[in-house]
Each structure stands twice: as C-alpha cells, then as structure tokens.
Amino acid sequence: GQNIDQPTEMTATEGAIVQINCTYQTSGFNGLFWYQQHAGEAPTFLSYNVLDGLEEKGRFSSFLSRSKGYSYLLLKELQMKDSASYLCAVIDSNYQLIWGAGTKLIIKP
Amino acid sequence: IAGITQAPTSQILAAGRRMTLRCTQDMRHNAMYWYRQDLGLGLRLIHYSNTAGTTGKGEVPDGYSVSRANTDDFPLTLASAVPSQTSVYFCASSERGSDTQYFGPGTRLTVL
Numbered sequence: 001g002q003n004i005d006q007p008t009e010m011t012a013t014e015g016a017i018v019q020i021n022c023t024y025q026t027s028g029f030n031g032l033f034w035y036q037q038h039a040g041e042a043p044t045f046l047s048y049n050v051l052d053g054l055e056e057k058g059r060f061s062s063f064l065s066r067s068k069g070y071s072y073l074l075l076k077e078l079q080m081k082d083s084a085s086y087l088c089a090v091i092d093s094n095y096q097l098i099w100g101a102g103t104k105l106i107i108k109p
Numbered sequence: 110i111a112g113i114t115q116a117p118t119s120q121i122l123a124a125g126r127r128m129t130l131r132c133t134q135d136m137r138h139n140a141m142y143w144y145r146q147d148l149g150l151g152l153r154l155i156h157y158s159n160t161a162g163t164t165g166k167g168e169v170p171d172g173y174s175v176s177r178a179n180t181d182d183f184p185l186t187l188a189s190a191v192p193s194q195t196s197v198y199f200c201a202s203s204e205r206g207s208d209t210q211y212f213g214p215g216t217r218l219t220v221l
Contacts, residue, residue, distance in 0.1 A: 008149075030207060042199055042212035043152070087151065095207040101151035 002026045004100035011106045020073045028093020035087040083107045113213035121219045130185040132200030141183040145196040190220045
C-alpha cells in the first residue's frame, strides 16, 4: 500500500529552527509538495520538490532524497504565525496526490 | 470572484437529506478535486475531474457524486446524508492533474 509518515505534533520556540520530516512509500514518484494549514483554514502551497536537493524560499526550505523516500521542511527564525499544520503530499506513478496526515507545529514564546 | 469559492460555509443537515456542496473557480484550471478532512486522517480524495465533462473516483467515493458540466463548477452531492459524512469538505483545483493544487475555504458539514 501507499504510505506517508509525518510526526503528529512538534513543539518549537519562537526564533528557533525546526525540521519536519516526511517519509514515503508510494507506487512511483513524480514530485512532493509541502502545504501549510492554519487551524480552521484551507491548505496553502509552500513548496514543490521533484529533484534531489534543497529548495530554499525565504525562511522555509524543503529537501528531497528520492533514494531514501525522504523529505524535510526546514523553518528558520520561527514566528508565532508559523503555528499551523504542515502537510506532505506525494504524486505517485498514476499522477494521483497521496497526502500525509500532517504535522501540527506549536510555537512557544 | 478570485480563486476558488465554496458554499455554504457551514451546514447542519438531518440524516437522510440530500445536500449539494458548491464549488466555483475562476482560474480556468482544468482539474478539480473534492476532499474531506477528518481529525487525524488528513485529506482524503472523494472525487476528481481532470477536465470538463470527465470525473473519476478517489479514495472514499461512496455516498457522494459529482458532475463537471463546465470548467468553472464542480458540485458535490450527498444523495442521502449519514452521520459518518460529518466532516470538513475542501474543493481544490490545479492547471493539470499533477500541478499545484489551490484550495477553497472549505465547508463544515454536520449530519445529525
């Protein structure tokens, strides 16, 4: 079966750095997305990786290793507004998007 | 209209009633999707449409139907609602099937 694993919840301190991991076992791979979802709101696009390596976008970076079936989202200089759930999603061989359950990130002052 | 809109924002529905959730996008995206999101389970795909006139079943299609008469609209119908259909429903669209998906604000549905 297809599976995406993320930690259920993480806690970090304002101003610090946090890494949210995502491992996947899917039938094929055609790309990986990270989305942010604030409580009570819709998911919004953060990043897309299809090749191995690091993609940097401001305070957020996303890394992919296809050989290891692994990605992480790195958030730097954490702000209170970063408190949200972070969703990992993989495009499989049928070009269907498989979603992880999400990681709830709690930022403390 | 800018992006994707959904209606209603929330609804309380008696079991057995028929309900249609509306979704409209103005981005001229080819692909549209309906998801439900339940606590601890993440997003689950109900139905999708890769282009106007075509639809497909997702992971949890039972009890739901969709139509795609034109590019902009993708309504989701619950023919006879049951309490297990209590959830938050998100509509999304993308230019093509594997592109970035953009989500509507969601409909919170409670079936009693």
